[in-house]
Each structure stands twice: as structure tokens, then as C-alpha cells.
Amino acid sequence: MSDRVLDVKNLSIDIPLAEGMLHAVDGIDIHVDKGETLCIVGESGCGKSLTSLAVMDLLPKKAIRRLERLDLAGASILDYSEQQMSDIRGSKMGMIFQEPMTSLNPAFTIGNQMVETLQRHRKMNRVAARDLAKRMLEKVGITAADQRLNQYPHQLSGGLRQRVMIAMTLLCEPELIIADEPTTALDVTIQAQILLLLQELQSEFDMGLILITHDLGVVARIATRVAVMYAGQIVEQGTVKQIFDNPMHPYTRGLMRCIPVPGKTKPGEPLGSIPGMVPSLVGKFTGCRFAERCDHVTDACRQSDIELRAESGKTQGYRCIIDAKEMAKVA
Amino acid sequence: MLFYSIKRFGLATLVALTVSFISFGLLYLSSDPAIAMAGETASDADIEAIRKLYGFDRPILVQYLDWLQRAIAGDLGKSYYFRTDVSSLIGERLPTTMMLGVSAITFAIVFSVPLGVAAAIRPNSIIDRIALFLSVMGQALPSFWFALMLIILLSVNLRLLPTSGSDTWLHFVMPTVVLGYYAAPAIMRLTRTGMLEVLSTDYIRTARAKGLRPSVVLFKHALRNAIIPVVSLAAVQFGFMLGGSIVVETIFALHGAGFLAWESITRNDLPTVQGLILVFSLFYIVLTFLADLLNAWLDPRIRIS
Ligand SMILES: Nc1ncnc2c1ncn2[C@@H]1O[C@H](COP(=O)(O)OP(=O)(O)OP(=O)(O)O)[C@@H](O)[C@H]1O
Ligand SMILES: [Mg+2]
Numbered sequence: 001m002s003d004r005v006l007d008v009k010n011l012s013i014d015i016p017l018a019e020g021m022l023h024a025v026d027g028i029d030i031h032v033d034k035g036e037t038l039c040i041v042g043e044s045g046c047g048k049s050l051t052s053l054a055v056m057d058l059l060p061k062k063a064i065r066r067l068e069r070l071d072l073a074g075a076s077i078l079d080y081s082e083q084q085m086s087d088i089r090g091s092k093m094g095m096i097f098q099e100p101m102t103s104l105n106p107a108f109t110i111g112n113q114m115v116e117t118l119q120r121h122r123k124m125n126r127v128a129a130r131d132l133a134k135r136m137l138e139k140v141g142i143t144a145a146d147q148r149l150n151q152y153p154h155q156l157s158g159g160l161r162q163r164v165m166i167a168m169t170l171l172c173e174p175e176l177i178i179a180d181e182p183t184t185a186l187d188v189t190i191q192a193q194i195l196l197l198l199q200e201l202q203s204e205f206d207m208g209l210i211l212i213t214h215d216l217g218v219v220a221r222i223a224t225r226v227a228v229m230y231a232g233q234i235v236e237q238g239t240v241k242q243i244f245d246n247p248m249h250p251y252t253r254g255l256m257r258c259i260p261v262p263g264k265t266k267p268g269e270p271l272g273s274i275p276g277m278v279p280s281l282v283g284k285f286t287g288c289r290f291a292e293r294c295d296h297v298t299d300a301c302r303q304s305d306i307e308l309r310a311e312s313g314k315t316q317g318y319r320c321i322i323d324a325k326e327m328a329k330v331a
Numbered sequence: 332m333l334f335y336s337i338k339r340f341g342l343a344t345l346v347a348l349t350v351s352f353i354s355f356g357l358l359y360l361s362s363d364p365a366i367a368m369a370g371e372t373a374s375d376a377d378i379e380a381i382r383k384l385y386g387f388d389r390p391i392l393v394q395y396l397d398w399l400q401r402a403i404a405g406d407l408g409k410s411y412y413f414r415t416d417v418s419s420l421i422g423e424r425l426p427t428t429m430m431l432g433v434s435a436i437t438f439a440i441v442f443s444v445p446l447g448v449a450a451a452i453r454p455n456s457i458i459d460r461i462a463l464f465l466s467v468m469g470q471a472l473p474s475f476w477f478a479l480m481l482i483i484l485l486s487v488n489l490r491l492l493p494t495s496g497s498d499t500w501l502h503f504v505m506p507t508v509v510l511g512y513y514a515a516p517a518i519m520r521l522t523r524t525g526m527l528e529v530l531s532t533d534y535i536r537t538a539r540a541k542g543l544r545p546s547v548v549l550f551k552h553a554l555r556n557a558i559i560p561v562v563s564l565a566a567v568q569f570g571f572m573l574g575g576s577i578v579v580e581t582i583f584a585l586h587g588a589g590f591l592a593w594e595s596i597t598r599n600d601l602p603t604v605q606g607l608i609l610v611f612s613l614f615y616i617v618l619t620f621l622a623d624l625l626n627a628w629l630d631p632r633i634r635i636s
Binding site: 056058082086087088089090091094095097099102103104105106107108109116117120121152154155165168 | 532533534536537538539540541542543544545547551552555556629630631632635
């Protein structure tokens with residue numbers, strides 16, 4: 001497919017720890033097309049950040065990455081050297097991180113940090129690079145861009161810094177942007193602005209966007225497709241409509257019960273929550289990872305690993321032994 | 332930045348005044364200055380005459396202000412032993428000490444910053460272990476012992492370098508190494524810890540996510556931040572070397588201010604000791620002040636607040 005921006009097949013990440021091997025991510029497939037927003041959701045520690053860092057090849061040194069396929073814009077980058085990877089980082093794919101307060105270097109001006117990115121990837125003199133940086137700041141809604149270029153990160157608010165990060169990531173017009181909880185550290189009012197901005201820019205530049213978030217309200221508004229992660233695996237994926245209207249996996253269903261619905265959820269009524277804890281992923285694990293917390297668990301769930309099964313014409317898939325018909329009954 | 336500098340300057344002045352008062356008081360703490368000047372065998376009447384002549388009978392604060400006024404004008408009194416002006420005595424010796432201090436701190440920085448960076452890039456590697464070994468040695472070896480070993484090896488056995496004196500640059504090689512090696516471990520450790528800390532920050536991850544070359548990530552983004560505390564430390568170490576080179580200057584018979592300190596201490600030459608303490612402390616204060624300014628210049632968060 002020509003407009004496939006990212007294609008990842010069978011990604012696993014192991015981290016050696018003192019207590020044994022942590023299988024943090026196990027057999028993940030994701031893909032993003034041009035102009036599409038893939039939202040990855042799942043609770044803290046399920047491997048969302050590691051997955052995105054693995055795509056950028058920026059994992060911590062001790063982490064061991066295994067992959068069957070890693071294609072960016074139709075070309076395999078699986079066997080790229082560090083040198084080749086650094087050529088495409090920042091130019092063909094960019095990443096926005098959770099902490100705008102610490103993601104920019106305190107010792108250099110905004111202008112300096114933007115210009116260096118451009119000059120790394122494009123043949124451009126300082127003046128032209130500065131000019132482009134200024135226009136990009138304006139594009140992300142920053143006023144008085146000229147002055148901002150001369151300011152240091154600590155002189156800007158968190159929301160502004162995240163806008164700067166977005167502008168910096170967009171400079172070389174990458175085909176793919178990965179945003180790892182870009183608004184978690186910001187005020188609620190600013191969160192919405194930043195997400196809307198990301199969405200706008202994504203369609204303007206016709207990029208692929210991977211957005212990692214905890215916020216299902218956000219997902220409902222801007223996702224094209226959704227991947228639900230649990231304990232290092234994707235337990236369900238599908239279009240945003242499929243996931244919200246017809247969640248199949250018991251974990252996804254649990255998540256959906258956690259969102260308050262205006263008009264339906266009465267004030268004071270407790271929101272759903274999923275009791276229990278995520279299993280330890282140190283050492284070998286067999287069977288369904290959600291079994292401990294699942295209402296529908298049977299012996300079969302613990303005996304062998306569960307494959308991701310395809311439903312609804314293959315765009316939706318989920319990892320559960322209960323098939324669609326039965327699932328409709330238990331709901 | 333201006334406000335910051337003024338605040339620092341005010342602070343430095345206060346410290347300098349305090350130090351000057353202490354070094355002034357030193358004369359009175361140790362013994363009655365009138366007796367010291369008149370000599371042990373002088374009669375009570377002679378001592379009393381000297382006390383009047385030099386104004387030792389006036390209130391202490393008046394004497395201090397008087398002394399301070401003269402000190403500021405460059406008059407630090409007369410040396411009991413050398414029978415000359417203390418200020419010109421110190422002035423003659425300072426260039427040697429300065430030269431030793433500058434070469435030693437340069438040696439320490441050139442030796443330990445690259446080593447610290449290399450150790451931080453690969454923690455627990457061979458280089459890291461060598462750096463650790465060298466710094467433990469540097470901290471554990473007493474300078475006089477290290478100096479003597481160098482003399483035995485380089486001067487006595489190999490006959491490469493002169494043992495004492497300050498005539499040529501060759502005379503400065505061993506003192507520089509000994510004094511610099513004494514300061515190197517702290518600088519090395521601080522560079523290493525600073526680099527390790529900075530290398531795990533979010534903005535380094537951002538720099539890599541932008542595709543910057545490893546050398547740019549390391550030397551522009553990381554070192555620039557890690558070096559800020561190192562600059563302060565080096566300035567303090569430099570001040571310490573100017574005053575603390577007594578042992579090294581004595582062993583190598585470099586006729587600098589440190590050697591002068593040793594001479595005047597052993598001869599009970601209080602005005603000279605007093606003058607030296609004042610000068611050394613002022614150096615220290617000025618250097619700390621300059622280090623603060625340099626720090627602010629390097630760190631925009633201090634410079635623009
Ligand atoms: N450098 C590391 N060393 C050891 N373990 C790590 C490291 N980085 C991540 N992990 C572990 O890997 C698992 C997945 O981490 P990851 O950061 O990908 O989670 P996440 O889904 O992004 O969580 P969050 O929503 O809190 O950001 C966690 O259990 C975490 O403890
Ligand atoms: Mg995360």
C-alpha cells in the first residue's frame with residue numbers, strides 16, 4: 001500500500017532486570033496510514049512509551065528490541081545503522097514527549113534549537129532556517145514569534161513550550177509524528193488547545209500520527225483507529241467507531257465503563273473501575289494476561305497464549321477466547 | 332543579570348570585610364604586638380613607648396579602621412624578619428605563585444574534564460575504571476609524597492627535570508603536575524556525575540529524537556549543561572591553589588607566595604603572615620565572585636530570571 005506511513009510487525013522488547021528478564025512488550029503489530037491518527041491507550045506501565053521509542057530506535061541501551069518488520073513510508077528501516085536512523089529522525093519521523101518543561105535544553109534559545117534541527121537535515125543557511133522556524137512558530141499559534149526565537153525555554157509556559165516542541169518536530173515536515181501523552185503535564189484548558197492543534201496540523205501536513213494517551217474522551221474525538229494495550233500486548237484494535245460502539249475484549253469493555261457519559265452517568269454514582277493488578281511480566285508468561293482481573297475467565301484462558309483474532313472484516317481484532325457471538329450474550 | 336551581579340558583589344564585599352577583620356585581629360590574638368616589636372628583653376618603659384608610638388593603646392575599632400585604610404592604600408606594614416614592606420615582599424612573590432596556579436588548574440582541567448566525559452559515556456567500562464583508579468590515587472596520595480616520588484624518578488634517576496628553583500619553565504613541570512593532580516579528582520568526579528545526570532535528561536532524548544549527530548548531542552547539548560558546576564568548582568580550586576601551594580612551593584623551592592608563607596610562619600613574622608592571609612583570602616573571594624558571574628553567564632536560568 002503506497003500511503004502506509006508506518007508498518008510494524010511483531011515487536012518485542014525485553015529488559016534485563018536484577019530479578020530476571022522483563023518482557024515489557026510482546027508481539028505488537030501496528031500500522032499507520034497517511035492522514036490517519038492511531039491512538040494507543042492502556043494503563044500506566046503497559047508499554048506504550050517503550051513501543052514508540054522502539055519505532056524511533058531510541059530505547060534505553062539495555063533494552064533488547066526484536067522486530068519482524070519496520071517500514072517507514074514504504075521502505076524498510078529495520079537494518080538501518082545508527083547513522084542512517086539519525087538521518088531520518090527529525091526529518092521523516094518526529095516525536096513529541098510528555099514533559100514540555102524538561103524536553104527543551106535550558107542552555108540554548110528556542111531559535112538555536114530549531115535552527116540546529118533544520119540545518120541538520122536541510123541545506124539551509126542560518127537566516128533561511130530562522131525564517132522558517134519563525135513561520136512554523138506562527139503556524140502553531142505562537143504570537144511575537146521573532147522575540148520567542150530569542151527566548152530561553154524557562155521563559156515560556158508549559159503550553160507554549162509544548163507548542164514549540166510541536167513546531168520543532170514539524171520543521172522538516174515528517175511523514176510520521178509520535179506524540180507520547182503530549183498534554184498530560186498541562187492544564188486542562190490548554191490540553192484541548194494542543195490536541196486540536198495537533199489534529200489540524202496532521203491533516204494540513206497529511207502526516208501519520210500516533211497519539212498515546214490515557215484520555216478516552218480525546219480518543220473519541222480525534223482517533224481514526226485505536227489500539228488498546230494491556231501488559232505489553234495489544235488486546236484489541238479497530239476503528240474508533242468499532243472500539244467505542246462495539247468493544248469486544250473484556251479489558252476494553254472495562255475501560256469504556258470508566259468513562260462518564262453525559263446524561264447517563266448520574267452525579268455521585270461511582271464510575272466503573274477494573275479491580276486487581278497487572279501481572280508481573282518478569283519471566284515466562286503463559287495464557288491471557290488479563291485473566292486475573294477478568295469476569296469471564298475460564299481454565300482455558302490460562303492454558304495457552306491467546307491470538308489476536310480478527311472480526312468485522314479484519315479491521316477489528318481482539319485477544320480473547322470468547323468469540324463475538326458469545327460475547328454479545330455476556331454483555 | 333545586573334541585579335544578580337550587584338547582589339553577589341555586595342556579598343563578596345561583606346565577606347572580604349569580615350576576613351580583613353579576622354586577619355587584623357590575628358596580630359592581637361597571638362601576642363601583644365608591642366612586646367613582639369620591642370623584643371623579649373625590652374623594659375616596660377620601652378614597651379609602653381612603642382605602644383604609644385604605634386597607637387596600640389587606642390580602641391581596637393579605631394585601630395582596625397586605621398589599619399584598613401592603610402591596607403586599602405597598599406600599606407600592609409613592615410616585615411619583622413625581612414625588614415621591608417610586606418606589600419612589596421608579597422608583590423615580588425606573587426607572579427611565581429600565579430604562574431604555578433594557572434598552569435596547575437589548566438593541567439587539572441585538561442586532564443580531568445575529557446576523562447570525566449569519557450567515563451560518563453561508558454559507565455563501568457575500562458576507561459571509567461581507570462578514571463576511578465586515578466582519582467582515588469589522586470585523593471589518597473599526599474602531595475609531598477607524590478612530589479618526592481616524582482623527584483626521585485624524573486630528577487634523580489632519569490635526570491630529566493631540575494629539582495628546585497623557578498628559573499625556567501622546566502622548573503614548573505613537576506610542581507604543576509603535583510598541584511594539578513591534587514585538584515583533578517574532584518573535577519573529574521563532578522564532570523562524570525554531571526554528564527551522567529545530563530545524559531539521562533529529557534532534553535538529551537529530544538536532541539537524539541531530532542536526529543542530531545552524537546558529537547553534537549554530547550558536546551553541545553550535554554557538556555554545556557554538565558560543565559556549569561564544574562566551572563564553579565574549578566574557580567574555587569584555583570583560589571585554593573594560590574593559597575594552598577605552600578607544601579608544593581616549599582618542596583620544590585619555588586620562590587612564590589606559598590614559600591614566603593612558610594618562611595614567615597617559621598620565623599614568627601606576623602605582619603607578613605597577616606598580609607598573606609589577607610591577600611590569599613581576597614583572591615579566593617574575587618575568584619568565587621567571578622565564578623558566580625561565569626555561572627550566570629553560562630546558565631540562562633540565572634542570567635535571565
Ligand atoms: N529503562 C527501563 N528500565 C527498566 N524498566 C523499564 C524501563 N523503561 C520502562 N520500563 C518498564 O517497562 C514497562 C513499560 O514501560 P512504558 O514506559 O512503556 O509504560 P507506559 O505504557 O508508557 O506507561 P505510562 O502510561 O505510565 O507512561 C513498565 O513496567 C516499566 O517499568
Ligand atoms: Mg509512557
